[in-house]
Amino acid sequence: MFVMIDKFTKCMRISVLLTGLCLALTLSGCASTQDHSVMGDDVIISDPFEDTNRAVFAFNQAVDDAVINPVIKGYRFVIPKEIRNSLGNFLRNLSSPVIFANEVLQGDLEGAGTVVLRAFINTFAGFGGLFDFAGKHGMPHEGEDFGQTLASWGLDHGPYLVVPILGPSSARDSVGYIVDSFADPLRWYLFNIDQEALYFARTGAQYLTLRDELMDVLEDLRNSSIDYYASTRSIYYQRREALVNDENPDDAVSVSIPDYDE
Amino acid sequence: MVYHYKTLLLVCSVVGLSSNYSYAFQTPINVIPSTSSLMVSVNAERSDAAEDFISAMANDAISFLGDESLSDADKQKRFTKLLTQSFDMNTIGRFALGRYWRISSAEQRKEYQNLFRSMIVDVYSRRFGEYNGQNLEIRGSRFDNEKDVTVNSFIVPQDGGQEIQVDWRVRKKNGSYKVIDVMVEGVSMALTQRSDFSSVIQRGGGEVSVLLAHLREQ
Numbered sequence: 482m483f484v485m486i487d488k489f490t491k492c493m494r495i496s497v498l499l500t501g502l503c504l505a506l507t508l509s510g511c512a513s514t515q516d517h518s519v520m521g522d523d524v525i526i527s528d529p530f531e532d533t534n535r536a537v538f539a540f541n542q543a544v545d546d547a548v549i550n551p552v553i554k555g556y557r558f559v560i561p562k563e564i565r566n567s568l569g570n571f572l573r574n575l576s577s578p579v580i581f582a583n584e585v586l587q588g589d590l591e592g593a594g595t596v597v598l599r600a601f602i603n604t605f606a607g608f609g610g611l612f613d614f615a616g617k618h619g620m621p622h623e624g625e626d627f628g629q630t631l632a633s634w635g636l637d638h639g640p641y642l643v644v645p646i647l648g649p650s651s652a653r654d655s656v657g658y659i660v661d662s663f664a665d666p667l668r669w670y671l672f673n674i675d676q677e678a679l680y681f682a683r684t685g686a687q688y689l690t691l692r693d694e695l696m697d698v699l700e701d702l703r704n705s706s707i708d709y710y711a712s713t714r715s716i717y718y719q720r721r722e723a724l725v726n727d728e729n730p731d732d733a734v735s736v737s738i739p740d741y742d743e
Numbered sequence: 744m745v746y747h748y749k750t751l752l753l754v755c756s757v758v759g760l761s762s763n764y765s766y767a768f769q770t771p772i773n774v775i776p777s778t779s780s781l782m783v784s785v786n787a788e789r790s791d792a793a794e795d796f797i798s799a800m801a802n803d804a805i806s807f808l809g810d811e812s813l814s815d816a817d818k819q820k821r822f823t824k825l826l827t828q829s830f831d832m833n834t835i836g837r838f839a840l841g842r843y844w845r846i847s848s849a850e851q852r853k854e855y856q857n858l859f860r861s862m863i864v865d866v867y868s869r870r871f872g873e874y875n876g877q878n879l880e881i882r883g884s885r886f887d888n889e890k891d892v893t894v895n896s897f898i899v900p901q902d903g904g905q906e907i908q909v910d911w912r913v914r915k916k917n918g919s920y921k922v923i924d925v926m927v928e929g930v931s932m933a934l935t936q937r938s939d940f941s942s943v944i945q946r947g948g949g950e951v952s953v954l955l956a957h958l959r960e961q
Contacts, residue, residue, distance in 0.1 A: 562902045569905075621906075694905070705866040706935075707957045711942030715935045723929020736934050738838050738912070738923050740890065 526641045526651065526718040534643040538710050541648055545699075553696050556689065567611040569690045573622055574603050574610025575683065578666045583625040587633040595620055623727060627664075628657025632725040641714055649717040790884045793892035796920040797911050800829045801879045801896075808871060822871065823864050831914060831921035832860045838923075839936040840951075843944050847951040855951070858958035865961070876901055879909070890914050891923070 528534060557565070577600035584593035599615040599622070607614040616622055631653050632638075639652030650658065662668065671680040706712035807813060807821050836859035837844055847855065877898050884894040891914050898907040912924040924933040940954055947953025 562904065566902070566904055701870065704869065705862075706939045707954070707961070708939050708942045708946070712935050712939045715938030716930050719930045719934065720928065736838075736924075736931055738834060738891075738914075738933065740914070740916075741834055741837050742916075 526638055526714060528641040528714065530640060530642065534641065535710055537643040537645055538713070540645060541643065542709075544646065549692055550696060553689070553693050556693060565690065565693060568686065569694070570603065570607065570613045571610045572683065572687050572690060573613070573624075574600060574607075575667060576624075576665075579661050579664065580623070580625045582664065583627055583630045583661075586627075586630045587625065589625075592623060592625070595623070624724070626654075626657050627660040628654035628721070629725050631657055632721075638718070638721070641717070649713055651717075651721075654721065788886050790886065790892040790894075793894050793913050793915075793920055794881050794884050796829075796913060797894045797896065797922075798881050800825065800922075804871060805879075809876070819868055822868050826864055826867055827860070829922055830863065831916070831923050832856070832863065834914070834921075834923050835863070835933050835936075836860065838933050839940055840954075841937045841941050843941065843951050843954075846949075851951050851955065854955055855958070858955065858961075862958060862961055887912070890916070892920075893926075 560568075577596055581593055581596040581600075584590070584596055599620050600610075602615040602618075602620075603610045603613060606612075613622065628651075636653055638654070642650045642652060642655055644650050644655065647658075667683070668680055671677065671683075702712055702716070703709050803825055804822065807818060810818075813821075833856060836856050839859065840847070840855060844852065877900050879896050880899055881894060881896045884892050886892055891912060894911040894913060896909050896911065898909060900906070908928050910926040910929075911922055912926065913920045914923045924931050926932070943954050943957055944951060
């Protein structure tokens with residue numbers, strides 16, 4: 482029992498520390514009077530730490546080239562696509578409690594119901610979540626996270642942040658990521674039964690599948706853009722907006738493209 | 744510690760074993776109608792003409808990209824032709840230059856539009872060059888305004904991976920449709936290009952010539 486409490490307080494201390502750090506970043510972003518955020522008619526995302534972000538971005542690119550992409554290529558070579566898909570489905574199914582909580586916090590009870598139904602169907606008919614059986618039958622996976630929940634409560638991104646190894650984020654979404662990780666019941670469970678290694682294995686596998694899914698997209702983007710950093714930042718912002726507005730696609734950022742001939 | 748690896752191995756072997764079952768589950772997929780098609784039928788304002796335009800374009804591309812009797816050079820030629828016919832390059836290019844269009848000279852504009860067109864052709868032929876039998880399913884459309892329609896489609900991979908949502912924004916001009924933007928999973932290609940270009944110009948001291956130099960290199 483004492484071990485549990487000790488662990489709990491330790492986790493809390495770390496999370497408070499991290500949240501504090503992120504809040505400090507957010508606040509310093511607000512306090513900064515320099516305006517790097519508005520790019521003419523492209524209101525994208527405020528980037529007051531652009532120089533630092535670009536440095537971290539370059540570091541991440543070096544890590545991608547030296548380690549991550551070779552690892553993904555090896556992974557693809559060794560593991561057939563069907564199994565990689567199944568691993569992705571399995572991990573998505575494991576995230577159901579967190580997704581469910583966020584649907585509820587966003588007031589989307591229908592979405593919350595879908596999550597429960599999806600988890601039920603995929604766990605039983607999809608062999609413990611290895612197959613996205615529900616997704617094939619009109620109940621596609623929706624990745625809700627606490628960053629989106631904060632957005633649905635009206636919170637803005639705050640400054641854009643490039644996190645080492647993890648990549649593009651914002652103050653809001655970083656806080657969301659930390660809250661999701663610490664609120665995850667699976668994490669509590671695995672830590673309580675002294676199976677931390679399994680938790681970290683899961684986190685590692687999540688990262689692996691994410692990078693596997695993203696590798697071609699990122700390579701394409703890198704080849705097709707001049708300023709890869711700027712393109713990534715724009716895509717991050719647009720993609721997050723699309724996810725936040727997934728319930729009402731009509732509210733999503735749909736840029737108006739003028740008719741120049743008129 | 745050994746125990747953890749054993750558990751992991753167990754999980755992996757379960758994953759490996761069960762992949763054999765995936766085929767058993769593939770038969771009923773097409774039988775049950777997807778809710779997305781139901782959702783679309785509620786939306787009364789579909790544009791059949793715009794959907795047909797995208798479908799014809801995709802079918803044309805797929806037919807010659809998959810034609811093994813054609814050389815790569817032939818494919819490239821036909822692809823360029825299809826793209827320049829179906830995409831409103833002037834509109835996309837001008838949008839991508841954003842506010843810098845106004846401060847650029849007539850020669851700069853002309854050179855920019857030419858470079859932009861070849862860049863788009865390069866980017867999309869590279870993307871379509873990787874085409875290997877995925878289906879493009881058109882699942883609906885909606886009017887954005889009286890001229891513009893967004894056609895919703897999905898790239899459905901044959902190997903059971905995640906579907907990719909692709910929305911085509913098309914504009915009717917002089918009686919025919921042209922693509923003015925492609926949105927992949929909610930990300931606008933035109934807006935991304937504009938962010939890219941405006942950052943290049945900004946970091947180059949606000950000079951459009953800096954962008955042109957980069958485009959010439961590409």
